Amino acid sequence: MRRDLTNSILAIVVFTLVLGLAYPLLTTGVAQVLWPNKADGSQVERDGKVVGSRLIGQQFRGPRYFHSRPSATDYRANVTLFNNLGPNSRKLSDLFKKTLAAYLRRERPFNPGLRAADVPPDAVQTTASGVDPHISQANARIQARRVAEERGLPPGRVLQLVDDNTDFRALGVLGEPGVNVLELNLAVDRAAP
Amino acid sequence: MTAQGWLQIAIYLAVLTALTPLLGAYMARVYRGERVLLTPVLGPLEGVTYRLLRVNPHVQQDWKAYARTTLVFSALFFVVLYVILRTQGIHPFNPEGFHSGSWDVSFNTASSFISNTNWQYYGGETTLSYFSQMAGLSVQNFVSAAVGMAVLVAVIRGFASHGLAELGNFWQDLTRTLLYILLPLSFVAALVLVSQGVIQTLSGSVAYQTVQGFDQTLALGPAASQIAIKQLGTNGGGFFNVNSAFPFENATAFSNFVELLFILLIPAALTATFGRMVGNRRQGWALYAAMAVMLVATIALAYGAEQNGSPAQKDAEVATASADGTTGGNLEGKEQRFGIANSALWTAATTGASNGSVNSALDSYTGAGGAVPLVNMMTGEVIFGGVGSGLYGMLLFVLLAVFIAGLMVGRTPEYLGKKIEAREVKLTLIGTLYTALAVLATTALAIATKWGAPSIFNSGPQGFSETLYAYTSQGNNNGSAFAGYSGFVQPNAPGNVGAFGITFADLLGGVTMLFARFVPMFAALAVAGSLATKRVAPPGAGTFRTDTPTFVFLLIFVIVIVAALTFFPALLLGPIVQALTDQLF
Numbered sequence: 001m002r003r004d005l006t007n008s009i010l011a012i013v014v015f016t017l018v019l020g021l022a023y024p025l026l027t028t029g030v031a032q033v034l035w036p037n038k039a040d041g042s043q044v045e046r047d048g049k050v051v052g053s054r055l056i057g058q059q060f061r062g063p064r065y066f067h068s069r070p071s072a073t074d075y076r077a078n079v080t081l082f083n084n085l086g087p088n089s090r091k092l093s094d095l096f097k098k099t100l101a102a103y104l105r106r107e108r109p110f111n112p113g114l115r116a117a118d119v120p121p122d123a124v125q126t127t128a129s130g131v132d133p134h135i136s137q138a139n140a141r142i143q144a145r146r147v148a149e150e151r152g153l154p155p156g157r158v159l160q161l162v163d164d165n166t167d168f169r170a171l172g173v174l175g176e177p178g179v180n181v182l183e184l185n186l187a188v189d190r191a192a193p
Numbered sequence: 194m195t196a197q198g199w200l201q202i203a204i205y206l207a208v209l210t211a212l213t214p215l216l217g218a219y220m221a222r223v224y225r226g227e228r229v230l231l232t233p234v235l236g237p238l239e240g241v242t243y244r245l246l247r248v249n250p251h252v253q254q255d256w257k258a259y260a261r262t263t264l265v266f267s268a269l270f271f272v273v274l275y276v277i278l279r280t281q282g283i284h285p286f287n288p289e290g291f292h293s294g295s296w297d298v299s300f301n302t303a304s305s306f307i308s309n310t311n312w313q314y315y316g317g318e319t320t321l322s323y324f325s326q327m328a329g330l331s332v333q334n335f336v337s338a339a340v341g342m343a344v345l346v347a348v349i350r351g352f353a354s355h356g357l358a359e360l361g362n363f364w365q366d367l368t369r370t371l372l373y374i375l376l377p378l379s380f381v382a383a384l385v386l387v388s389q390g391v392i393q394t395l396s397g398s399v400a401y402q403t404v405q406g407f408d409q410t411l412a413l414g415p416a417a418s419q420i421a422i423k424q425l426g427t428n429g430g431g432f433f434n435v436n437s438a439f440p441f442e443n444a445t446a447f448s449n450f451v452e453l454l455f456i457l458l459i460p461a462a463l464t465a466t467f468g469r470m471v472g473n474r475r476q477g478w479a480l481y482a483a484m485a486v487m488l489v490a491t492i493a494l495a496y497g498a499e500q501n502g503s504p505a506q507k508d509a510e511v512a513t514a515s516a517d518g519t520t521g522g523n524l525e526g527k528e529q530r531f532g533i534a535n536s537a538l539w540t541a542a543t544t545g546a547s548n549g550s551v552n553s554a555l556d557s558y559t560g561a562g563g564a565v566p567l568v569n570m571m572t573g574e575v576i577f578g579g580v581g582s583g584l585y586g587m588l589l590f591v592l593l594a595v596f597i598a599g600l601m602v603g604r605t606p607e608y609l610g611k612k613i614e615a616r617e618v619k620l621t622l623i624g625t626l627y628t629a630l631a632v633l634a635t636t637a638l639a640i641a642t643k644w645g646a647p648s649i650f651n652s653g654p655q656g657f658s659e660t661l662y663a664y665t666s667q668g669n670n671n672g673s674a675f676a677g678y679s680g681f682v683q684p685n686a687p688g689n690v691g692a693f694g695i696t697f698a699d700l701l702g703g704v705t706m707l708f709a710r711f712v713p714m715f716a717a718l719a720v721a722g723s724l725a726t727k728r729v730a731p732p733g734a735g736t737f738r739t740d741t742p743t744f745v746f747l748l749i750f751v752i753v754i755v756a757a758l759t760f761f762p763a764l765l766l767g768p769i770v771q772a773l774t775d776q777l778f
Contacts (some may be wrong), residue, residue, distance in 0.1 A: 001263070001265070001445065001724055002412075004262050004265040004266070006247060006264040007248050007262075007266075007364060008262075008265050008270075009269065010246045011246050011266065011364070011367075012266075012269060012270055012273055012737060014242065014246060014656075015335070015336055016273075016332050017536045019331060019332045019336070019371070019376075020327050021327065022333040023331070023379070023380070024327045024331060024415045024719065026380075027387075027393055028385045028393050028394065030384060031384065031417065033329060034384070034388070035388055038387055038388065038392075038595075038734070039387050039392060039393045039417075040389050040392065040396065041394070041441060043442075048414075049402075050399065050401040051401060051403055052401070053239050053411055053442050054390075055390050055440035055441060056441070058405075059405070060404070065404075065405070065660065074475065077409055077411050077412060078318060078319070078411065078436045079317065079434075080412075080439055080678075081316075081317070081676070082438075082554035083381060084525055084526075084554060084557065084651070085556070085651070085652055085677075086524075086556060086557065086616060086655030086658070086677075086778075087503035087504060087505060087556060087557065087558065087562075087563070087655070087771060088504045088505060088560070088653065088654070088655065088771045088774070088776065088777050088778050089218060089558055089653075089777065090505070092503075092505040092557075093504075093508040094509075096506060096509030096511050096606040105367075108646070111263070115515075117510070117511045118512070118514050119511070119512060119518075120518070120519035121511050121513065121521060121522065122524050122529050123520065124511045125506070125511065125523070125525035125636060126525060127429060127438075127526070127528055128438035128527055128637070129433070129435050129438045129440060129528060131439075131440065132440075134527055134528075134529035135529060136518055136519040136520070136529055136531055137518035137519070138516065138517065138519040139518075140518075141518060151482065167445070167446075167530065168575040170447035170450065172448070173197075173201060173204065174204075174450050174535075175201075175445070175446020175450075175531060175532065175535060177518075178530045180296075181319055182404070185404060187406065
């Protein structure tokens with residue numbers, strides 16, 4: 001028993017130093033040398049100022065930009081939580097109805113005859129992280145018509161930008177394709193300031 | 194469901210199955226003390242570790258000595274972790290200046306990490322300093338996993354022993370697990386994750402104005418090093434509150450694949466280690482097969498249910514069909530880059546294993562989809578299960594299955610040539626039924642008294658499901674959650690505000706996790722100690738074989754029956770009600 005105590009105390013000290021300090025600090029050192037930008041959160045700059053991270057969705061408003069997926073956290077990246085409303089929740093259904101109606105109001109003038117059934121669910125349902133950087137390709141194609149018209153760009157050009165800023169499946173098979181909203185909007189800003 | 198989705202699931206299972214015998218063989222060599230590729234580098238380090246710990250690795254321990262060392266070590270480490278969390282305010286690596294934790298939340302968190310549960314009644318990025326994450330939680334991610342694996346190896350030695358009572362040396366098994374298996378794999382995994390965009394930095398948070406001038410702040414930290422071991426050690430506690438749904442914790446579809454693989458890698462490979470150590474690889478594959486069949490069934494159920502969409506979604510006329518450019522399905526609480534297939538696959542895998550990390554919001558799963566993680570945990574975490582703990586839990590079910598088969602044909606039950614007698618069966622029943630009974634009792638207590646109410650978020654059956662989920666998860670050392678259920682109140686503001694505990698939930702959950710960890714562990718060690726001294730009878734014509742499809746079927750049947758008899762009424766009140774109705778609550 002006394003032996004166990006001595007061994008345990010020494011083990012706690014040794015393992016805490018090795019696993020709790022040496023390992024994470026060594027990993028940090030190597031990561032910072034190999035992939036400094038990624039290790040620091042893939043920050044994106046414009047005119048020398050940080051305006052976001054390519055991995056973190058942010059809020060876009062108004063007709064001139066592609067809009068991110070709805071967020072339950074106001075796109076906060078330092079206080080994260082789930083929406084957590086259950087599958088049979090009336091509150092959740094009401095939230096969906098509101099968001100769907102707003103989406104249709106915004107996009108229908110540019111997509112005549114757009115029905116609820118044409119709106120992909122990612123445009124209406126909140127994300128898990130609150131800061132999903134992507135929207136679906138179907139969602140982006142609907143919004144492309146609005147952005148093209150508002151910016152005076154040919155629709156084909158905007159659709160090309162959507163394609164250029166799509167993260168396709170990893171190794172051609174894993175995950176789902178997603179359009180990176182921040183990078184797409186920055187590209188649109190460059191094309192038609 | 195789409196062919197593309199099923200293809201991804203098939204690739205995942207194929208890679209996992211291919212790696213199982215490779216890593217399994219490597220671990221068997223490590224535990225036998227044979228030479229491996231890393232021995233020239235790690236051998237000397239191993240020797241240094243023994244000297245620093247002042248242990249003699251050649252001292253052999255019987256099951257009681259092994260259990261005592263495990264308990265003393267875990268208890269002391271519990272105290273250290275609790276103190277770290279309580280004194281966080283005075284530590285270095287605290288750029289946000291977070292306060293120390295409250296006593297009840299800290300108790301729950303310390304219990305959670307000592308028991309390899311990693312239940313989160315704390316918000317990582319809003320309450321914990323980098324020091325607490327590294328020196329407190331990361332260390333336990335390694336150590337609690339290594340303790341589970343060490344105990345498993347001792348249990349296997351008992352099953353394989355030819356009459357000797359000794360099961361090995363705890364310090365040797367622990368050190369070898371950490372040095373040869375967990376550290377190298379974690380280091381490589383952490384770097385792969387950083388290459389995908391998972392963060393690894395000591396800088397504080399970064400505040401800026403977005404493209405349209407809104408304020409946004411990036412919480413940063415040394416995440417990748419912790420996430421690697423969080424996945425490998427079936428821990429699951431996130432660096433961020435929303436766990437592997439957060440892009441800084443799981444950045445791309447590729448990082449998702451790697452993390453998913455690491456959830457099941459070691460628990461799966463340990464079946465092959467078992468086969469080698471008992472001298473019959475088919476015995477290992479039989480256990481792997483039973484686990485894999487149950488896993489695939491639950492993946493299919495979760496995928497189908499989530500693709501079908503939720504009643505709330507249908508009521509609001511939100512599209513559910515998959516079409517060109519969209520996955521369709523229930524995307525509430527799911528990330529676009531993972532879609533439906535990878536979210537469902539993760540959810541089945543993380544609860545089959547007692548990992549508990551999530552890449553989507555389980556509380557928003559459909560009734561049937563949300564039943565999948567619940568049912569996976571209710572089997573006692575033996576569908577791969579926790580590293581070490583999953584397999585020794587499974588071995589107890591094997592003994593139960595062998596016992597039932599023996600009753601049916603009227604022969605003395607045997608496993609690996611050893612007679613299973615009254616003492617082993619009694620201990621097996623304690624090990625297999627304890628967690629189930631504890632889950633029911635704690636859930637009932639939380640539902641029937643007013644103390645459980647402040648933790649519940651949703652109304653109607655979902656509120657019951659949240660409670661059932663919370664105690665099923667903590668009572669099986671899983672750690673995933675219907676996250677509406679809470680043990681702390683987080684003031685709705687970023688940064689340095691601390692959090693207030695909900696004492697009842699924190700204490701009941703903490704105690705539940707500790708007992709769920711150590712009762713089955715000691716039952717398994719006691720069974721192994723009892724089997725170790727028995728003589729091995731050669732197989733005869735009347736021996737009931739345990740490496741055949743018939744036995745795999747029987748084993749699955751026993752596991753399902755035990756879980757169903759215990760939990761069906763509780764499941765009816767929550768997820769099944771919701772799966773059967775389109776009504777909103």
